[in-house]
Amino acid sequence: MEYSVFLLAAGFGTRLRPLTLHRPKPLLPLLGFPMVQYAVTWLRQHGHDRIIVNAHHLWEHVAAWSEREGLGLQVELPDILGTGGGLKAARDQLAEEFLVWNGDIVCDINPNALLSECPVGGASMALRYSSDLKKTTKLLVNDEGIVQRIGDVCVADNAPNLPSSPDGLHFTGIHAMTRESLKHIQEGFQCVVRSSYKELVQQEKVRSIRHEGCWFDTGLPKEYFEANMSALRGEIPLSFDPWEKADDRFDDSFVHHEANIEGSLVQSIVGAKAHVSRDAQLHRCIVWDSVEVPAGVYKDGIFFDGGFLSIGEEE
Incomplete structure (x- = not known):
């Protein structure tokens, strides 16, 4: 089988620790479901069901999830191969033109529009404008949509210098490539x-x-937390409706119908088979699936496999 999508899920998620010490970053829940689940559903809705996922960090979790989803799997052991090395290792399994999709990014980028721009033997990138590029690499594109610079690493002949302004285009982490480009x-x-x-x-x-x-x-715990809160408020267009699995007794919170709620909730998210004890009070909290919440008053934090993380702790 030739795969039309290479789904990136091998990384360590270092900036999201301690959350990613227990689960790979793409499997962290967003409104009760793994983030990567939304990406896979979105790709399938656009006709891409031949998907292979790579894995390294906590690879057994990714392997179990990919098997349930019917996806191909490339386990990178003993060493992680990086975005380039992983693609090189999968080269013979990839279609002549294929998508490279980050499993930990939530977006509604049109994969077919991206493929349609991919030149013979080349690649195409989905770019996004930002008013603050302090944490990302600035790109320059000419009037024909051809990328002339990626920071100071990739520079075409006669490409203009990067402007000093803080705004500009950056790479979304979603792109299309050809097998030939992997040479x-x-x-x-x-x-x-x-x-x-x-x-x-x-x-x-x-x-x-x-x-x-x-x-x-969702690179940092605070960003991951805010993405969940945005999804709870209905501000993120998701590829499927997680509310179909929600308990409708809770007006301002998402509670999976398999969760056990004895305490009180305000603007919170509780995953499947989680338990919120009788004397627990949650305000703007995320509770992962199968996690126990003890008695206490909690605000603006994440209950995960390793305990409770206040989002203020990661600053």
Whole structure:
């Protein structure tokens, strides 16, 4: 089988610790379901059901989930291969044109629009405008949508200098590539941008689409928390309706119908088979599935497999 999507799920999720010490980042729940579940559903809705997922950190969790979903699996052991090395290892299993999708990004990027812009032997990137690029790499694109610079790493001949302004376009982490473009990647651990894209940008073989819709990066505990709260308020367009599994007795909270609630909730999210004890009071809290909440008053935090994390603790 040739896969049309390479789903990235191997990373350590270092910035999300301690949450990712217990589950891989793509499997962290968003409104009661794994984040990556929304990506897979979105891709399938656009005709892409031949999906292979890579795994390294806590790979057994990813393997069990991918088997339930009927996905292909590439386990990277003993060492993680990076975005480039993982693609290189999967090369013979990938279609001539394929999507590279980050399993921990929630978005409504059109995968088929991205594929339609992918040139022969090249790649196409979904880009997004941001008014603050302190944490991301700025890109330059010409009037024809061809990527001329990715920071100072990938630079086409005669490309203009990067402007000093804090705003601009950045890479969403979602892109399309061709099998031929993987020839620029060496075996072992490699970054796809510093290997394949470095060559492709010089050859002007990287095109782009501009994404103006939904895009959430859940890189830090606070960002992950706020993404859940936004989803609870209905501000994120999700690829399926998690509320179909919710207990409708709770007006302002999402409670999975398999959860056991004895305490009180305000604007909170409780996953399947979780238990909120009688003397527990939750305000703007996330409770992962199968987690026990003891008595106490809790506000703005996450109950996860390893305990309780106040979102103020990660600053």
